[in-house]
Amino acid sequence: MNLMERMVEQARANKQRIVLPEGTEERTLQAADRILADNIADIILIGEPEIMELADRYKLKHIDKATLVNPTNHEKKETYTQLLYELRKAKGVTLEKAEKMVEDPLFLGCLMIKNGDADGEVAGARNTTGNVLRSAFQIIKTAPGVKVVSGAFLMFVPDRSYGEDGLMVFADCAVLPNPTASELAQIAVSTAKTARDIANIDPRIAMLSFSSKGSASHEMVDKVVEATRLAKEMEPSLKIDGELQTDAAIVPAVGASKAPGSEIAGHANVLVFPSLEVGNIAYKLVQRLAHAEAVGPILQGIAAPVNDLSRGCSVDDIYKMIAITCNQAISLKK
Numbered sequence: 001m002n003l004m005e006r007m008v009e010q011a012r013a014n015k016q017r018i019v020l021p022e023g024t025e026e027r028t029l030q031a032a033d034r035i036l037a038d039n040i041a042d043i044i045l046i047g048e049p050e051i052m053e054l055a056d057r058y059k060l061k062h063i064d065k066a067t068l069v070n071p072t073n074h075e076k077k078e079t080y081t082q083l084l085y086e087l088r089k090a091k092g093v094t095l096e097k098a099e100k101m102v103e104d105p106l107f108l109g110c111l112m113i114k115n116g117d118a119d120g121e122v123a124g125a126r127n128t129t130g131n132v133l134r135s136a137f138q139i140i141k142t143a144p145g146v147k148v149v150s151g152a153f154l155m156f157v158p159d160r161s162y163g164e165d166g167l168m169v170f171a172d173c174a175v176l177p178n179p180t181a182s183e184l185a186q187i188a189v190s191t192a193k194t195a196r197d198i199a200n201i202d203p204r205i206a207m208l209s210f211s212s213k214g215s216a217s218h219e220m221v222d223k224v225v226e227a228t229r230l231a232k233e234m235e236p237s238l239k240i241d242g243e244l245q246t247d248a249a250i251v252p253a254v255g256a257s258k259a260p261g262s263e264i265a266g267h268a269n270v271l272v273f274p275s276l277e278v279g280n281i282a283y284k285l286v287q288r289l290a291h292a293e294a295v296g297p298i299l300q301g302i303a304a305p306v307n308d309l310s311r312g313c314s315v316d317d318i319y320k321m322i323a324i325t326c327n328q329a330i331s332l333k334k
Contacts, residue, residue: 003154003167003199004295004320011040011326016119018322018329019112021105022126023047024054029063031318036062041326044118046071046105071103080111087114087139106131110139113304119329122321124309129174133299136306143303148186151175151297151308152194153283157290162250163269164201169194170271170286173279174297174308181223185230188272190300192238195270197331198298198324206249206268207231207242208278212258215245224274239264246271246282295320298328305329 018035022028023045032043033055045051048068055063084107085098093101101107106127112118123132133149142149151174160166171191172179179187188205195203207228211221221243228242241264248258248265255266273279287294295317299307305328307321 003156004323006200007198007323007327008038008040010330011323012038014326014330015040015042016326016329017042017044017117018325019044019046019109019118019121020322021046021109021121021123023051023068023105025126026054026058027313027315027318028125029054029058029060030315031322032066033058033060033062034315034319035322036065041322043067043322044069044109044112046108069108071105071108076115076117077102080108080115083111083115084139091138104135106135107139110135110306113306114139120305120307120325122307122309122318122325124307125311125313125318128311129308132306132308133175136299136302140303140306142301146186146190146301148179148183148190149175149299149301150187150190151299152191153294153296154199154298155283155286156293156295157286158292159290164199167199167201168250168269168271169199169201169203170273170279170283171300172273172276173283175276175299177276179227179275181226182230184223184227184272184274185234186301188227188231188240189234189238191270191272192235192240194298194300198327201269203239203270204264204268205231205238205240205270205272206244206246206264207240207272207274208246208249209243209274210245211243212245212248212265213243215258220274227272241265242272244268295324298324304332 018041024047043066045066046069048070080102109121150172152171155168192203209224224243247254249268252266259265286292305325
């Protein structure tokens with residue numbers, strides 16, 4: 001059984017409540033129909049009353065099993081309005097403004113999670129990453145002890161000699177443009193948790209740079225060295241090393257040459273990039289040139305699972321992300 005199949009089975013065995021704020025978006029509805037047919041999660045779709053009409057148009061047979069919520073008129077609107085007001089009044093949100101904001105499906109989805117009425121959210125087929133994250137930051141906020149949200153990709157590469165039988169985790173590829181050393185350390189710790197909880201692997205983390213163990217001198221190298229030190233302080237049991245060039249991180253012979261004595265060099269299954277620019281470019285190159293499957297971004301560091309989709313996502317992408325979100329919620333409850 002491959003990783004995605006395991007995640008689907010785990011989700012089915014411990015069903016979570018996943019809210020889909022883009023409940024009238026075609027691909028989202030198709031993915032929800034598959035999830036409901038496969039009995040993987042309890043789905044909440046925001047967008048009633050047109051949802052069932054769209055389900056008929058797309059010939060979807062299982063949408064009637066979902067909970068449908070009209071964002072402008074539902075029984076908990078007053079509850080969520082009051083909750084939003086309490087959360088944001090210090091930032092200048094009035095009760096009248098809160099009443100309007102709760103009609104935004106992205107804010108409504110996060111309020112459901114905050115109020116304990118849902119376990120996770122998947123959105124982004126129609127909305128930008130900025131919009132998806134804004135509501136999550138304002139309502140759910142970051143996990144205790146974490147100040148940084150980042151995005152990881154599960155990378156399934158055809159050559160199984162790399163990573164963990166061909167599986168690697170890349171971060172940050174989606175959120176933070178130019179992290180400080182402290183932020184980069186938090187990204188490393190968060191990605192280790194994703195590797196354990198979602199990828200089901202024991203993380204061996206390489207903090208990547210254009211230098212390996214002092215082969216180059218630059219402030220950008222210093223940032224990675226400091227981030228490695230801070231990550232070890234944050235989680236002393238972490239298997240992590242840096243700074244390492246990519247070949248030193250994933251090729252045993254090169255790792256032995258450039259970083260002798262390192263338990264990570266040549267054997268890394270988690271790659272942490274020094275900036276978003278590098279991470280985003282790298283994952284797309286590996287995806288295209290190595291014909292790897294990239295699953296993500298999986299958002300890390302939020303107090304409850306909220307995941308963002310590419311606006312070019314497929315139905316299969318949404319299906320997988322719902323399964324991943326279920327597994328994040330299951331892990332959070334343990």
